[in-house]
């Protein structure tokens with residue numbers, strides 16, 4: 007198969023759809039891979055590295071789309087790319103159709119096969135192509151919380167670990183899923199005194215058993231959260247209620263329970279956020295204050311570490327990309343239920359119910 011790796015066009019998106027290691031695997035399977043000139047540059051991968059593993063470097067995005075039967079990328083196509091996607095071309099990427107009507111309409115019109123990373127789902131309901139980005143975002147949340155605790159950044163002026171003779175800081179993680187576990191592990195590794203909450207008792211048992219001794223698992227109720235707030239230093243929001251809006255576990259009035267300079271990191275901001283006072287921010291302007299409480303609400307946290315994020319993403323997508331290239335999408339989706347669930351739009355028709363329902367379109 008002929009596979010295309012275009013350079014991402016979305017503002018501030020530095021990741022790329024596949025690393026040279028991934029391309030090497032595809033060429034080993036006999037496929038032809040076209041990589042756009044400088045596509046991997048911002049993730050730390052040069053054209054030469056791709057060429058060494060057999061990729062053909064093409065100068066423009068138009069040529070990559072024109073040559074390829076399958077496009078592998080990171081973010082959803084944006085408006086200038088819509089016209090480049092043609093009938094029956096397979097596009098394997100994050101789409102998030104439920105948040106973007108113009109994209110949905112454009113992909114219906116294109117007649118392409120849209121296989122969305124975010125809905126590839128295994129039998130145990132896990133989302134294997136979302137997990138790696140949550141693992142990155144959780145770790146980064148702890149690092150950013152520690153960074154903004156500095157006095158010069160608006161924080162309380164505390165070092166996350168403390169030092170011998172001075173107590174470590176207190177970190178509260180709301181939601182003990184992939185993001186929450188990664189955040190708790192990182193904060194604990196830096197020496198903080200960590201509390202992680204969830205509404206699932208089996209999950210709390212697992213977290214208590216598997217995480218270091220300076221992490222304590224607490225059942226999530228408003229009462230319990232209120233009791234934690236007066237002496238907490240960093241709160242990390244990582245709750246997800248599938249198919250629903252994220253609940254506001256810390257309301258505006260609860261900000262008054264915390265000391266000024268407390269840092270709130272709302273990782274769940276891409277689903278509306280866990281704090282009532284959260285609104286999305288960007289890497290170029292990541293924080294703001296409400297009532298003296300620092301809010302960090304960047305919606306694409308992994309974008310700050312594109313080298314790690316690109317490698318983590320390729321690790322997860324590669325086996326699916328190889329199957330799609332080896333067998334073609336029809337057979338690959340027949341053979342693998344997880345991949346089948348990734349099909350969102352095929353030949354002008356929506357094939358994923360939740361997307362059709364959001365836009366009131368036929369399914």
Ligand code: NAD
Pocket residue numbers: 136137139140143180181182183184185186203204205206209226244245246247253272273274275276277304305306307308
């Ligand atoms: P997950 O499904 O693995 O974990 C969510 C957890 O929240 C579950 O364990 C669930 O039991 C728990 N939960 C639900 N309601 C709760 C409540 N009331 N109190 C406490 N816990 C509750 O999800 P995840 O992969 O960890 O993702 C978490 C959020 O982070 C999602 O919204 C995801 O989209 C977002 N995310 C954001 C970025 C970013 O860059 N900002 C990156 C990756 C993920």
